[in-house]
Amino acid sequence: MIPNVLTVAGSDSGGGAGIQADLKTMLALGVHGMSVVTAVTAQNSLGVQGAWELPVEAVRAQYRSVVDDIGVQAVKTGMLASAELVEAVAELIKGTDAPAVVDPVGVSKHGDALLAASALDSVRTKLLPVATVATPNLDEVAQITGVRVESESEMREAAAAVLAYGPRWVLIKGGHLPGDAVDLLTDGSEEHWLRAPRHDNRHTHGTGCTLASAIAAQLAKGRPVPEAVAAAKRYVTGAVAAGFALGGGIGPVDHGWRFRAGPGR
Numbered sequence: 001m002i003p004n005v006l007t008v009a010g011s012d013s014g015g016g017a018g019i020q021a022d023l024k025t026m027l028a029l030g031v032h033g034m035s036v037v038t039a040v041t042a043q044n045s046l047g048v049q050g051a052w053e054l055p056v057e058a059v060r061a062q063y064r065s066v067v068d069d070i071g072v073q074a075v076k077t078g079m080l081a082s083a084e085l086v087e088a089v090a091e092l093i094k095g096t097d098a099p100a101v102v103d104p105v106g107v108s109k110h111g112d113a114l115l116a117a118s119a120l121d122s123v124r125t126k127l128l129p130v131a132t133v134a135t136p137n138l139d140e141v142a143q144i145t146g147v148r149v150e151s152e153s154e155m156r157e158a159a160a161a162v163l164a165y166g167p168r169w170v171l172i173k174g175g176h177l178p179g180d181a182v183d184l185l186t187d188g189s190e191e192h193w194l195r196a197p198r199h200d201n202r203h204t205h206g207t208g209c210t211l212a213s214a215i216a217a218q219l220a221k222g223r224p225v226p227e228a229v230a231a232a233k234r235y236v237t238g239a240v241a242a243g244f245a246l247g248g249g250i251g252p253v254d255h256g257w258r259f260r261a262g263p264g265r
């Protein structure tokens with residue numbers, strides 16, 4: 001049986017992040033990808049030119065259509081735009097018997113807001129508590145908890161501050177620190193440091209979405225969280241290494257890198 005994975009996220013017209021990144025990642029990892037669109041962005045390699053969120057009933061209806069008939073083995077959330085959508089999605093996940101990977105998307109790589117400031121409290125008190133794994137980057141950690149991470153040693157404090165809101169596991173992504181690309185996965189007792197060489201490649205649009213979807217895909221296959229995250233980290237590292245120029249700005253990671261010819265793929 002091919003596992004079913006659902007992404008609840010925004011559309012990136014440029015195809016590198018959001019729903020498009022999620023579905024490509026799911027295909028690459030051998031699961032059936034499905035989507036609940038929360039918002040539509042006009043977006044390319046230069047930034048986000050516009051964003052429109054969907055009515056909450058449109059989001060709920062998409063979710064019910066998928067879950068009630070087809071069923072899901074894992075859910076991933078990305079851009080949720082507003083407090084109303086964050087709360088509705090948290091409620092839907094609460095009633096679904098499947099692991100949930102929550103990527104608390106705040107701003108795009110270019111600094112464009114993808115979540116209203118007024119939604120932060122709903123992320124803290126409604127969404128994080130229903131997450132099996134939360135995957136904030138360092139800017140999102142600072143927004144959510146107030147903890148500013150400037151070195152690897154401060155990632156532990158950041159993880160504890162996020163775990164206080166109730167996710168089962170947190171993956172603190174250190175992709176924005178200099179040096180190796182180091183992430184910390186912990187549930188408060190186990191600690192796993194995931195270290196990969198930093199690829200000197202500016203074409204990294206979509207790293208966060210890709211990693212979270214890859215984790216969801218691996219969880220849907222039944223892997224335990226630490227194993228799922230380690231496999232997802234290997235996939236995103238290869239995708240960053242193969243990231244390519246597109247348009248005049250920051251190009252996307254290559255979701256299909258494992259399909260291209262080459263040794264060790």
Ligand SMILES: Nc1ncnc2c1ncn2[C@@H]1O[C@H](COP(=O)(O)OP(=O)(O)OP(=O)(O)O)[C@@H](O)[C@H]1O
Binds near residue numbers: 175196200201211
């Ligand atoms: N240059 C790089 N080389 C290797 N790995 C990287 C690089 N940049 C980021 N990563 C890894 O990519 C994953 C995503 O991390 P990152 O901190 O970039 O997420 P993000 O900021 O949420 O992404 P996005 O910009 O898509 O929102 C992490 O595992 C991180 O370590």
Ligand SMILES: Cc1ncc(CO)c(N)n1
Binds near residue numbers: 041108
């Ligand atoms: C729609 C969308 N979701 C997430 C991100 C995160 O980078 C993005 N740029 N666009």
